[in-house]
Amino acid sequence: MKIGIFSTFYRIDPAYSLCAVVIDQLTALVKHGHSPVLFVLPMFKDEHLVPEGVEIRKCVPQLILEPYKELGYPDHWREDIEKCKVAFEKNLGDITHLICHDTFFIDTYLPYNIALRESDITCKFYAWTHSAPSARPHLDDNPHANRYTLPPRTKLVYLNHDRVTALAEMYGAWDDDVRIVHNSRDPRTFWGLDPLVIKLIDEYKLLEADIISIYPLSTPRMISGKGLDKVIRLHSKLKEIGYKTRLIVCNGHANAQPDKRLISETQMWASELNINHEELIFTSLQGEEHELGVPPKVVSDLFRLSNVFIFPTVSENSSLVLLEAMLSGNLLVLNQRVGTLKEHAGDSALYFDFDYREPKEKNEAYYLDLAKIVGAQFEVNKSLQVKRRALKEFNYDTIYQQIERVLYE
Numbered sequence: 264m265k266i267g268i269f270s271t272f273y274r275i276d277p278a279y280s281l282c283a284v285v286i287d288q289l290t291a292l293v294k295h296g297h298s299p300v301l302f303v304l305p306m307f308k309d310e311h312l313v314p315e316g317v318e319i320r321k322c323v324p325q326l327i328l329e330p331y332k333e334l335g336y337p338d339h340w341r342e343d344i345e346k347c348k349v350a351f352e353k354n355l356g357d358i359t360h361l362i363c364h365d366t367f368f369i370d371t372y373l374p375y376n377i378a379l380r381e382s383d384i385t386c387k388f389y390a391w392t393h394s395a396p397s398a399r400p401h402l403d404d405n406p407h408a409n410r411y412t413l414p415p416r417t418k419l420v421y422l423n424h425d426r427v428t429a430l431a432e433m434y435g436a437w438d439d440d441v442r443i444v445h446n447s448r449d450p451r452t453f454w455g456l457d458p459l460v461i462k463l464i465d466e467y468k469l470l471e472a473d474i475i476s477i478y479p480l481s482t483p484r485m486i487s488g489k490g491l492d493k494v495i496r497l498h499s500k501l502k503e504i505g506y507k508t509r510l511i512v513c514n515g516h517a518n519a520q521p522d523k524r525l526i527s528e529t530q531m532w533a534s535e536l537n538i539n540h541e542e543l544i545f546t547s548l549q550g551e552e553h554e555l556g557v558p559p560k561v562v563s564d565l566f567r568l569s570n571v572f573i574f575p576t577v578s579e580n581s582s583l584v585l586l587e588a589m590l591s592g593n594l595l596v597l598n599q600r601v602g603t604l605k606e607h608a609g610d611s612a613l614y615f616d617f618d619y620r621e622p623k624e625k626n627e628a629y630y631l632d633l634a635k636i637v638g639a640q641f642e643v644n645k646s647l648q649v650k651r652r653a654l655k656e657f658n659y660d661t662i663y664q665q666i667e668r669v670l671y672e
Contacts, residue, residue: 266292266670267300267358267386269366271323271375275312281364281393287447288362290314291663300358322354323347328371334407340374347378358386360670365393367414373406380414388417389669391444396430411435420444420669442669447662450568450654459549459557460564463511467541469568470658473506473651474498474641477569479513479562479584482522482547490575490598491529493617495543497573497596499536500634510543511565515556517547566591568654570647571637575617579603592650594641596633613640 268285275282285301292299293316300318304325313319324346330337337343355361367376367390379388390413402408413419413434419441421430427441434440450470451461464470478494485491491512498508517526526545533543546561547554572588573596579585585607588595595612597604605614615633620626641647655661 264297264360264670265300265358266297266360266362267302267355268362268364269302269323269375269379270364271304271372272301273304273306273308273325275309283448283452284393284446285364286312286314287449287452287659287662288666289317290449290452291447291659291666293317294660295663295667302354320354322350323375324350326374328374331371331373333370334402334405336373336406340406343374344378344381347374348382351378351382351384355382355384355386358384360389361386362389362391362420364391366390367410367417368392368394370407370410373410377406377409380409386416388414389420389442390417391420392430393422396426396433399433399435413440418442418669418672422446444665444669445657445662447657447659448653449657449659452659454564454567456564457558457561459546459553459561460568462549463544463546463565464568467509467544469509469511470654470660471507472509473655474501474508474571475569476508476510476571476573477513477562477565477588478510478573479587480515482514482517482525485512485514486525486529488577490577490617492532493575494573495529495533495538496536496630497633497637498542499533499538500630501638502537502542503631504634504638506638508542510538511569512543512545513557513562513565514545514547517545518551518554562587566593569593570650571596571641574598574604575615576601576604577618582607592646594637594644594647596637613637 268288270285289299289301293314298316298318300320301313302320302323304323305321307321310319326343366372399411411434413436419430419434419436421427421441421443422445424443428438431438431441450456451464469475476494478491480489494510498510501508516522530540530543546557566587569591570593572593574585575598579601580603585604589608595608597608597612597614598617599614600616600618613636
């Protein structure tokens with residue numbers, strides 16, 4: 264399988280939404296083992312913005328397209344088509360699957376449309392359609408009639424299930440000729456995440472999680488002062504009631520042996536609560552260069568991914584990490600015994616007594632109740648739920664699964 268994406272790009276324009284769609288598609292294709300080809304105009308100049316592993320072929324003829332607007336076409340339209348056919352037959356021979364974004368839909372792309380139909384190439388076409396369908400006109404002796412039929416070996420690809428029949432009818436096709444692939448909007452590309460954060464996303468499957476908590480702290484005080492053990496216990500109960508959770512500890516000052524031993528002991532203790540190494544992540548373990556801490560951008564990026572901030576700290580004056588969680592739109596779960604937290608977060612947080620001490624059985628029941636309260640508030644918060652949906656269902660790995668099903672038919 265050799266996949267190509269056909270475009271008329273001369274640059275990766277951030278104002279042109281299709282560029283973002285194509286970059287995400289290329290990123291996903293490379294990540295999942297393909298060596299895709301991006302077809303662009305000869306003047307293309309943004310090679311550095313194309314994902315590594317993508318071959319760029321600057322072979323799409325640059326034409327004057329304005330005369331093809333609406334139902335018009337210039338006297339030299341056959342010359343434009345023949346010019347394109349020569350280029351396509353020379354450069355597309357090895358392509359087995361060609362993704363064409365609006366190539367068969369947009370009026371001004373007509374010469375490319377006809378040239379792809381007439382060229383001596385054998386690839387399958389995937390007519391990605393980014394605009395709403397229109398009524399099918401009756402056109403006699405007008406080359407624009409090619410915009411209302413499908414070439415051989417073609418599947419229509421639409422971005423949603425609405426108006427599928429109307430799209431099929433526009434091309435004189437059937438609903439069975441249409442496949443659905445959503446656009447992706449992936450935080451890795453949209454937010455320009457730090458490479459370390461991307462590594463964490465991929466290695467620990469962060470985007471598959473329901474609840475993601477970030478806890479920046481100093482390693483020597485992570486238990487005695489910051490109550491990380493209580494955060495772990497609450498996460499274990501959230502997992503027990505059915506949530507996929509990730510707890511990412513952005514821990515600094517972790518280069519001394521006692522600190523490393525404390526981390527190891529914490530991991531072992533967490534495992535007894537059914538929290539494994541994929542669910543409890545210490546940034547200091549991602550390489551020696553991170554033992555003293557991670558840059559503020561990494562913390563900021565991780566907070567953007569997170570949705571529940573659990574803060575059983577025993578003492579704060581004016582907590583920066585709380586403000587960071589607030590700026591990131593997290594559901595706040597705070598220690599009611601630390602009055603300054605309410606001074607900052609007001610009534611827009613959950614306040615629990617994290618110093619509650621009872622025999623083990625009652626303590627377990629207490630934390631289970633806390634998890635149920637957190638889960639209930641999480642579920643009714645529409646902003647957190649729609650963010651959860653976007654992260655889980657519209658990242659480029661999930662959308663690649665939709666693309667893969669179409670390509671492998």
